Each structure stands twice: as structure tokens, then as C-alpha cells.
Amino acid sequence: MNSDRRNFLKLAGLAAAGWAFPRPVSAATTAPHVLVIGGGFGGATVAKYLKLWGGNIDVTLIDRSSSHYACILSNLVITGAIPMDRIKLGYANLQSKRGVNFVQGEALAVDPVAREVTVNVGGTHYAYSYDKLVLSPGVEFTPPAGNYNADLTPHAWKAGPQTLLLKQQLSAMTKSQTFVLTIPKSPYRCPPGPYERACSVADYLTRKKRGARIIVLDANASIQAEPVNFGNAFRGIYKNVLSYIPNATILGVDSQAKSVTTSQGVFTGAVVNIIPTHRAGQIVTDAGLANDPTGRWALVDPLSYASKVSPDIHILGDSQGTGQPKSGHMANSQAKVCADAIIRAFNGEAPDPAPVTSSACFSPITSSKAAWLTASFQYDPVTKAMKRVEASFAEAAQPTSDGMQQMYQWADNIFADSFS
């Protein structure tokens, strides 16, 4: 706590004790403090835009890693199309260009009464105080039954070491082997992502391991995003290499044996890529904020992303439960609504009553062509929820090489818009 604040608290204490509240001379030099937990697309964007739009606000961004690996484009790292460095995003620009304080540390617990978060920084525990807290921790996985071990049967659904592990396993496959991919029940991070991975792997096997196959076990009844483009690819160009099996609920995983038992049978592969069921990040659950009917996601007011349990805590990105899709683009979009609402709140104003969020993404279908998907959401004052604008919701008519080029341009721009 700095001396300005300490002085202010002393004054405030006197005021509370019955003294006339003096003109807050010290307040002019004391900026409010926003603490942001999680340096993915949501956390980085909210930190950046609070500084860009808010001016006199102290922003501290905390992440357990010194840099973020984007899930966007990460399927292309797995097939070797692009290097790992292409998806590595640091925090140096947020610090130098925007004035965000970055701290590498692990947020352990939230105390909403004291307005403090306990953070493990290099082995020492510190309490960070806040006026507003933003939690954008991404997702946690619920491990399937059995001896599930992500080091043997990787998810590669949080980019980083898991991405490289799956890349190594794919690369080591022989031409007679099988790649098994499991897709969790919706909602999960990046609705088109698993189908994109299926296409990227199928394309790779066709080119590099002719004879090898991929089995896609979907816990859902049908393809969850871009059903035209992915459906056409599964039934068309990949029909000899890819088997798509819907309604395949995982009953158990034997990571040692590389085997998965599902409601549609038992499947074994040289590579078994288990993407487990998702829920909100651990710190959201631990703080008692995962309060939707499933107990998996945090209910928030979509005008500000303020928790319905604790209004000075905002939850955005994958952990929130507004029904909007979970993706980096969406987290970026929500972060701007959240930053605007926090700045207005510091100014004594209500949030913008009509925010719009949008989601766009490009999915490689082959090594040279990509399709796109987009959906946007308007606030509905009657239901107090974000409602999809049906006219804005569509997928590309077919994958194109222009789409592939736009995919990289979109990635460059959203990376920069979030992290620099």
C-alpha cells in the first residue's frame, strides 16, 4: 500500500469516526487499482484497454507464466506447419507501451471481503489488494475416470508443453497406426477447434503417413460448429482416413494402454488425444463464483461481466457462463465491454446499456485452405442476457486459399490487439 493510500485511509477512518469528511486532497494522486488474474486473451485485453481508455488507473496483470501460448493457430504447430514461436505472446508490450504492471505468479485465493488476492510469487505469498478484480483464468479440465494421465494421452487444449507433446506423438506415428481424438460435451473452449484439429491431423496423415487413420469420438450428437465445412471434409476428402463417431461419451480412459472406453465401444490408438470435459478456472470455483445451475461456470452481468455473487469481481472469457462461445476472440471482445464498464463505474456511471460482442475465427480444413465462422451478440434488455444476432451467424460457403491468408492476418491483428 502506498503512502497516499495510507493517508487516505487514515482520513477515511477519521470520517467514519464522526469527523467531517475532508476534501479528498490525496485522492487526486491515488489511482484506483484493478487486479487482473490470467494473462490469456481476456486478461491481456482487459489490462490493455483499462490503460488505453481509463488513464489514471493502476492495472496489475498476474499470470503463472512469463508468456502466453495462443491456442489460436496451435493446431498448425501440432502438424509442424508453423513453429511454436509463432503463437508465443509476451507481456513486454503491455508493460512498456501501455503501462500495465505484470507479475509472474500463481493466484491462490480470493478474499472478497478484504478485497485481496493471495499470490505465490517465486515461493513467497503476497496479498494483492484491489478496488476491482478481473478473473480470466481460462478453463480447468475434469479428468475422466480411469488412470487418465495428460502426459501420456495429451489434451493439447491449453497451448504450451502439451502442444509440443502431441506434435511429437503425431510425428512418431507409423503408417499403420491410429490417432484417436475425443471431443467433450459442449460447452468447451473453441467450438470449431476439435473438428479443425481432426482436419489438420487427417491432412497431415494423408500427406506424411499414408495408411494411418484418425478416429474422432464426439460426446455430442453432431458437429458443434461449421457443420457444412467440417461435414463435407469428413465425408469427402478425408473419408478414407477419418471416421467420425457421434454420441461417444467417455466412460473411462487407460492412458498407459492408450485406450478409451466410450458408449460407442473401446478404441485404442498409438496417439490418444483426450480433450476432457471443461469447467471454469480453479480460482473461480474456489472463490465460490461458479454458480450456474451446472456448477461449472460463473454467472455474470453481461453489461459489465461482474459476478452475480460478488459485484466487484468480474469474470470473463472461458470461465463466464453467459452462453456466449468460449474463444480467444470472444474473450477479447468481452474484455473491452468489461474494461469500459469498470472505467464507467470508477466514474460513477452505469455500464453501456447496449454492448455488442462478436466472435470470428478461421479454421484450416486442408494445409492450403481455411473456412471461417462468425457470430455476434447483442444485449437483450428483456432477458438481461446476450442474444445471438441470427443474421450475423454463418460459416463460409467453402474453404478457400484466401481464407487461409486471412486466418494469418486475423491472428496477427488479434494477437496485437490483445497483447501489445
Place this chain on the structure above:
Amino acid sequence: MNRKRPYNPQREPRPFTSWRLLLPVFIATSLSAFAAPPPGQLLAAQCAQCHGTNGVAVSGFESIAGKKADDLYKGLLEMSQRRPENIMDLQARAFTPAQLRLIANYLATLPVAAGETLDN
């Protein structure tokens, strides 16, 4: 950073002191120098994922900062009404005509990207 202090698990939970009730007063005062966010700023920020922060793209897509408001509005409105062919035709449909007008007016106030000249 002086916002942190060593964590002491032994310390008593802090009571809900009355100064917290005064916090909104203090915050509102401390930021009172700031004007309300300009209309259209938040809506226009939803263009930035492709067209760059403040409408200046870092690669590929067109920079949209500092263009004439009427031209931007006309273009956006047309995209939102024609038979959808590309992703932008869908994105334009996310907004009402009144919101598109706010976006166009706001983008027109932003500085043009370095090295670019207005072609309108």
C-alpha cells in the same frame, strides 16, 4: 509494485471496515477529471480484432482509422444489407444502423495509420 505486502496466514480476518463504504466516493472523485467514454468507442473496439487497435491494422486487413464518417457508414450499411458473401458482410449485421453510425463517427475521429493517406 507497492500494492502487495507479505502474506501472513496467522493474521486475523480483517473486519469490514467502514472506510470501504466511502470507497465509491473516493473513486468517483479521483476520476472526475475524466469525461464519459466517447460514443461509439466501445462498439468500434469490436472491429479491432481484425482491423487493429484504434483502427490501425498490423497486417492484412484494411486500416479503418480516420476515414470519412459518411463513407464508412455507407460502406457498413451496404455490407449489412447485401447478400452475404464474405465475413465482413456478417460482421456488419451484428449492429443496428444506429450503432453502425456511431462506429463510423467514432472511427472518423481517430488518427490515420502512419504512412497512409486518405483516399476519400
